[in-house]
Amino acid sequence: MSREAENVLLLLVGIATAMITVGGAYTRYVKPAMLPWLIVTAVVIIGLALISIGMDIRRGSAADHDHDGHSQHGSVAWMLILPVVVLIFVTPPALRPQAAAPKVTAVSTDVLRRPFPALPAGRAPEVSIPDVMTRAAQDTAGTLDDRLITVIGFTLPQQGGVDLGRVVLICCAADAQLARVHLGGSMAAELSSYPEQTWLKVEGTVALRTADGDSTSIPTLEVASATRIAAPANVYA
């Protein structure tokens, strides 16, 4: 592959990075906290490509007669077209719950049992599903007891009931896991008739249970009210 073609691919990889970063699609693949790093990366790659192109032009169509007009990379640089196509033209969707590892399980040792910080003030503060799961399993301060909370997730119909789930990213889409709570109470039957993966904002209280340190058991949320909502911008928890 010629130097010019490599430079163009380099530029395109940089542009692809910039596009998913500015457009927000990057939250489908990595954690939102990566934003500043992705901006810097896009600037570095685009800058590197532009400077290389500029240098080659200044040397006067160097690609044709220069000793390294043909690059050292052989044809493997063609591989760079794959992320360009995937990120710019396809932009794969966020993971479906079926693609995430079936269970979220924090470490289940008694060492983890500790008093958790109080929930934010307000009538029904929003708590993420993984947070609900860890608090239900490990909190010795009982911050969830008799407390109305708001939980956002999608429906996962189960045999004889319905769960509210959220895909959790630890680092990137390669390590996604599924966090879930059971929905209980008189409204649960109605919610279980919703199609799978309906996004809901649910208010309710977590059914009382001793914090047994075992986060593999799934807590139950007694539903007080539920509203259908559009999928949030960052679908992962």
Add this chain to the structure above:
Amino acid sequence: MYGVVALKSTGETRSPAMPLVVLAIVGFALLGGTLRAAVYDSAALSTAGTVFSGVFVQALPFLALGVLLSALIAVFVTTDRLSRWLPRRPGAAVLTAAVSGAALPGCECGSVPVARRLYGEGALGAAALTFMLAAPAINPVVVVSTVVAFPGEPRMVLARVGASLLTAVVMGLAWSRWGRSDWITRRLPRAHAGEGSRWRIFVEAARHDFIQAASYLVIGAAAAAALNVIVPDWVIEKLAGQLLLGVLVMALLAVVLALCSEADAFVAASLTMVPLVPRLVFLVVGPAIDVKLFAMQSGLFGRAFASRFAPATFVVATAAATIVGLLVIGGGG
């Protein structure tokens, strides 16, 4: 195509690559909608696409950091200067390199181009390879994330650092004894005498290393995505329960998943059905060798190198982690 390319293109053969790139991009732009629909309609394809994007996008910032660093090395660190800093004896040089691995915070993808730049004959080569294996496993970011992922299990952190250092040192010493520089078929472009400033050398080195490493990162990410879709979860759950089988399964899983070393501790922590020793193996093997690292090593060092070094690393890392794990954590955990 490989190694020192001595193509004397004296202006006559204008490479067709450029029009091809333009043509490909225009083609994909036109086909974009169809392609997109095909991927979105298939559960397997969209999962593979998302996992590919996840691995690639996550690795990119670390790769950029590693490449900038390796370009700085190309400008400021000559092989002579480096040999003067390092202890003369291979053993001492390898130990120094292993411990200095703690100074490069980041993921494993960044350390491959850095190690390639540092590589030199003799003790320097062994030291560079030791550094490559040690840096992604024992740097502060990785240690902290392991502490956070395994609260109440300080032995896990200790064992991870110990086994990773052991792997790096053993591989470094093995290289200084049996390694042969002629396995390294990929040569770095040399700065030509009298040509250009430091700035030019910097840009050339960064450009070369980025294109080379990123191209192989694409291959590795694609392999990880394909395996992620093909290997079903139940295989892991069924097999990982027993200690010996578990060790092997977790070692292979580390290779297949190609996770970032800053995140693998959280994944290992979540695999609660697996005993601690196999999970330690997962944490030691992953940063040392996985599909994406194998691809990147073949790209930057050469296929003859990677096809020998990678399997050896796999065996040494698995053995080191198992032994250290049994000693520090014990078989019951």
